[in-house]
Amino acid sequence: MHDVLVVGSGFSGFWAAMAAKRLLADGGEVTLLAREPVLQIRPRLYEAHPEELAVDLSPLLTTAGVRFVPGDAQTLDPDRRIVGVAGGAELPYRRLVVATGSQMQRPSVLGADAADAIDTQAEALAFDRRLAQVARECAEPVVAVIGAGFTGIELALELRDRLALHGGEAVGERARIVLIGRSATVGATLGIGPHATIRAALEAARVELLLGVAVAALDDGQVTLADGRRLAADAVVLTTGMRAAPFAAQVPGMRDALGRVLVDGALQAPEAAGVFVTGDAAAADTGDGHLTLQSCQHALQLGRYAGENAARDLLGLPLLTYRQPDYVTCLDLGRSGAVFTRGWERVVTETGAAAKARKRRINTEVIYPPRAASRAELLERARVAGSAEPSEACVAQ
Ligand SMILES: Cc1cc2nc3c(=O)[nH]c(=O)nc-3n(C[C@H](O)[C@H](O)[C@H](O)COP(=O)(O)OP(=O)(O)OC[C@H]3O[C@@H](n4cnc5c(N)ncnc54)[C@H](O)[C@@H]3O)c2cc1C
The missing domain is CATH 3.50.50.60 (FAD/NAD(P)-binding domain)
Structure with missing residues (x-):
């Protein structure tokens, strides 16, 4: 039995696993199920040298104490709490985080x-x-x-x-x-x-x-x-736009036009007890009247909340309501630099070389997991701002 099972090793899945592990510590097993223990740096795939645009997550997962199981999730039985994997294996879980991302349409x-x-x-x-x-x-x-x-x-x-x-x-x-x-x-x-x-x-x-x-x-x-x-x-x-990857369709409940599961404020699937959905697979209220976008910026934050809440649910702690800090965009404009906007009205606040330097920082630092870190440092980076510690890091149910 997996205490928290996370499906998908993208930006949201990796941080969901870290956030769940941070809270459960040695009192519960966190498992990451994905095709390979690799984070593809999708936001950079327009750049030259795509061979460099993936991160091997194995050392970080080992450091954190998160178990990796290779496989392609195919089915979900939310009543029996089982994920079926290609080839026939079944993974039972207590709490599930669906972080299967998106794919181009x-x-x-x-x-x-x-x-x-x-x-x-x-x-x-x-x-x-x-x-x-x-x-x-x-x-x-x-x-x-x-x-x-x-x-x-x-x-x-x-x-x-x-x-x-x-x-x-x-x-x-x-x-x-x-x-x-x-x-x-x-x-x-x-x-x-x-x-x-x-x-x-x-x-x-x-x-x-x-x-x-x-x-x-x-x-x-x-x-x-x-x-x-x-x-x-x-x-x-x-480059014709993205929609939720097929596994999200296994989660019962309402979906938006992009195939994303409409989740509640705690990122739970309202019609599947014990199931949290995150990243590009989820349509969530950002807290300021907007729905999340299929973006790295949102996936990184959604992942932390989903993992934290899955662990909180298991521990019988109150769940956190997902909140997204200020929405920004930074678009690379090649030789013309970049353009940076703030807010949902997308007010341009920076262009040219300054915006390009920011884009480079985002693309080479901000979205990457740490290259090397101690277990404590790594798990600390998964903390959702303002979350209170549980009194006891043990699995309650
Ligand atoms: C070319 C490109 C440029 C982009 N540029 C930007 C940008 O500039 N800024 C920005 O914010 N965002 C950008 N994005 C979007 C951003 O990459 C995504 O929003 C982000 O990757 C979503 O993270 P995620 O963890 O939800 O999903 P993903 O990163 O898609 O990860 C999903 C993971 O789940 C795995 N998976 C899927 N199905 C299964 C299954 N059935 N079983 C097991 N594993 C499964 C996948 O293999 C993958 O590991 C861009 C995307 C692309 C493709």
Whole structure:
């Protein structure tokens, strides 16, 4: 029997396991079930060198005293409190944290299944190999990025330099980068605030925009648009938005349009006793009238709360209400620096080199678990601000 079973080793799952272990200490077993003990640094998968964008969690899990079980969770029986794993194994739990994250939604058009993406490290590596081949073989490569949201913008603005890295500066400069989006506005969900800065960066980088048009097919090196236009492309990469990964569908209860479980203030699934849902798998109230976004910023905080509350529930302690500190965004704009916004109104407070330095700090420090730490230091970093210690770290039920 696993006292707290966490499924998924992303940002939220790792910190959920740490937070649960911090509270239970040696009085309860915390288990992390995931395909591999690896944290993929998904927010950086638009960058060059995707081979560097994963962290081996094994040493940290060992330090913390969290058990790792490899496997792919497939079924959930919330009445018997059992997670079924591919291959037939069953993992019984007292409290469950579902941290299975999200995956990119491929458009349902011809050829989309075979198109490149950068949603996982494996996909980012495959796309990087494609870029290398295109840079070697095409004098004037055309790269089409489909999806003009946060990730599509960041990727499009990196591509010239990434092609140059593989094939020399001239290839990078001669390339045509085309960013295609369904919405009439680039980065529509980022709001009005950073729009002008984004447009200026795309213009400076000579990224061509095809907006307000859906893609109808991707085949034979051609992107066919819904209005009949066709674009010959040497590489096509999808950045078409995310939805909750399939395991979240096993949790009974209501879901939002992204397939996320609508959780209560303590991140519990209202219709599955003992089940907490976190990160990109959960739609939670941030405490200021907004729902969480599928973002690292929210996943890191949601994970800590979900793990803490799973352990609290087990110990018979009052649960904490999830709260998210100020919402911010930091968008990489390639050679134009970055743009940083504050609040849900996305007021631009920093651009250019200063924002770029902040983005670098976020991408190389803030979102990473500690490289090395003692057990006490590691578990302390999982603490939810303001949480009171239990009088006794023992498993109550
Ligand atoms: C290219 C890209 C750029 C991004 N840029 C940003 C950004 O700039 N800022 C930002 O805040 N966010 C960004 N994001 C979003 C951010 O990466 C996610 O919000 C974050 O990873 C969510 O963390 P998570 O722990 O909920 O899920 P994930 O990181 O998706 O981790 C989920 C984990 O669960 C595992 N899993 C899934 N299903 C199962 C199963 N059935 N059994 C076992 N294990 C399972 C997965 O293998 C993985 O280990 C970006 C994402 C991408 C792809």
